[in-house]
Amino acid sequence: MAKKHRHEAHEEHTDESWLIPYADLLTLLLALFIVLYAASTTDVKKFQEMSQAFNIALTGGNGVLESYKSLDSQTPNSANRDNKTDSSEAQSDARSQDLTLQQLIQKEQENLEKLKKQLDQYIKKNGLTSQLQTKLNQSQLLITISDNALFSSGSAVVKPNSRSLAVSIANMLQQYPGYEIIVSGHTDNEPISTPEFKSNWDLSSTRAIRFMDIMLANKKLDPKLFSAVGYGEYRPVASNESAIGRSQNRRVEVSIIRKYTDPSRKQNVSAGISRP
Known part of the structure; x- marks a missing residue:
């Protein structure tokens, strides 16, 4: 009688090796979403921490969820508070700078008014009001x-x-150092042609230089702050059609240039250039 071969029942085990790459894929997707979330915000610190979480995921380390939770604990409210603090500090610094600028402008205004008063007194004392x-x-x-x-x-x-x-004038300027000084010469439109001066350009610039030379004989003045320029007939303050107008156009101007200007005022003109 033929023997019956009994086949032992073998328990078949399910192959779960697919879980490893699946888990890695999920981890990478989680890291990707974390990075995308971080990139969508303007908080640099948060972005750096998200980047660290991404590095942990790539290196196969633990704690991705923990890193995510720690980042999530920084709520929008706290971020807003940080931003408001930074904004308040910036506004405070701006107000401080504005206050300092206003103080400098005020001090300069006082100095220039004092200098103008001294000049006016000198003019009146020496009978130079018309000149x-x-x-x-x-x-x-x-x-x-x-x-x-x-x-x-x-x-x-x-x-x-x-x-x-x-x-x-040089002695008065000595009391208020640090200002840029521009000496400019001007003529009327009557042409000139002499062995010494070929044009009004030559005459106006030479006059400005000669006047500046006398001022700079005062060794307490800084020559680096001085410049001389000739405008010829091209910056008139009156009409050249009359003798009186031409006499007004023939002049030398000394400009003491402000160091500080108020941004709220828009009446600034080019330094050293007189207008009609």
Whole structure:
């Protein structure tokens, strides 16, 4: 009788090796979403922490969920509080800077007003009202000197009795150091052509330089802050159609340029350039 072969029942085990790459995929997807969330915010610190969580996932370490939870604990409210704090500090710094600027502007205004007062007193004391004028505006303190107070017609040599004027102005400026000084020469539109001066450009610039030379004889003034320029006939303050207008256009100007300007005021003009 044939033997019956009994086949032992073998328990079949389910192959679960697929779980490993599946778990890795889920981990990477979680890390990806974390990074995308971090990139959508403006909080740099949060983004860095999200990046660390991503590195943990890539290196196969533990604690991805823990990192996510720690990041999630930084609620929008706390982030908003941080942003508000930073904004408040920035506004406080801006107010402090504005206050400092306003103080500097106020101090400079006081100094220039004092200097203008000294100049006006000198003009009145020496009977120069018709030959000198001062004007303080938002860009400069402007001293205007008629050419006949300084030079003979067609000449750039400062008259001997007028040299004291340049010396006096220099002595006053010495009391207020640090300002840029521009000395500019101007003529009327009558052409000039001499062996010494080929044009009004030559005459106006040479007059400005000669007047500046006398001022810089004061060694307490800084030459680096001085410059001389000639505008010829091209910056008139009056019409050249009359003798009076032409005499007003023939002048030397000394501009004391402000160091500080108020941004809220829009009346600034180009430094050292007089307007009609």
